[in-house]
Amino acid sequence: MPTSIKKDFPTYNVRRFLEPGPIVLVSSAHKRQTNIMTMGWHMMMEFSPALVGCLISGANHSFELIRKSRQCVINLPTTDLAATVVRIGNCSGCDIDKFSEFGLTPEVGTHVRAPLIGECYANFECRLADSGWVKKYNVFVFEVVKAHVATSPKLPKTIHYRGDGEFMLSGEETRRWRKLFRPGML
Numbered sequence: 001m002p003t004s005i006k007k008d009f010p011t012y013n014v015r016r017f018l019e020p021g022p023i024v025l026v027s028s029a030h031k032r033q034t035n036i037m038t039m040g041w042h043m044m045m046e047f048s049p050a051l052v053g054c055l056i057s058g059a060n061h062s063f064e065l066i067r068k069s070r071q072c073v074i075n076l077p078t079t080d081l082a083a084t085v086v087r088i089g090n091c092s093g094c095d096i097d098k099f100s101e102f103g104l105t106p107e108v109g110t111h112v113r114a115p116l117i118g119e120c121y122a123n124f125e126c127r128l129a130d131s132g133w134v135k136k137y138n139v140f141v142f143e144v145v146k147a148h149v150a151t152s153p154k155l156p157k158t159i160h161y162r163g164d165g166e167f168m169l170s171g172e173e174t175r176r177w178r179k180l181f182r183p184g185m186l
């Protein structure tokens with residue numbers, strides 16, 4: 001039984017419901033320059049190798065650093081970093097060094113030259129796996145080649161973007177529907 005009346009909704013705004021989150025910080029490096037951008041438009045594309053599709057606007061300073069270096073780090077911030085995450089996503093690395101401006105700690109990775117952000121809960125070192133969609137969609141398909149994840153808390157409180165300046169913070173966790181999965185589909 002349908003639960004509510006639905007009305008026509010503008011397709012350009014379906015992102016308000018489909019944005020996957022969590023919001024991440026993408027760090028990059030090319031030659032002597034490093035940078036950070038905020039990103040909500042990403043999606044998992046494969047388990048193993050772990051592929052992640054990322055839409056990085058060509059207007060962003062990060063775009064060329066990533067296109068040229070063919071690497072980045074996807075960093076997972078938690079709710080305590082929310083204001084910083086928004087500020088990072090509202091300025092350009094063209095004008096400032098975002099690590100020093102926002103008091104973030106660059107850490108050395110093992111597989112890529114792009115710096116990890118020490119304050120983030122997890123850091124995923126990525127190498128460009130497929131640039132076939134960059135020209136048409138600004139979508140980079142990365143392979144996560146190394147993952148660093150904090151041991152505690154077990155489930156991080158992440159930040160999710162609904163668009164138009166509205167956020168959702170991760171909340172209740174449940175295994176209520178776990179038994180409905182077929183073995184191997186978990």
Ligand SMILES: Cc1cc2nc3c(=O)[nH]c(=O)nc-3n(C[C@H](O)[C@H](O)[C@H](O)COP(=O)(O)O)c2cc1C
Binds near residue numbers: 055060061091092
């Ligand atoms: C919540 C949030 C989500 C964002 N998601 C994306 C995204 O998915 N892709 C993108 O290209 N820019 C996104 N942006 C915008 C960039 O983070 C922003 O343009 C940033 O200033 C780029 O930095 P840069 O020019 O130093 O690379 C987002 C910004 C915010 C605040």
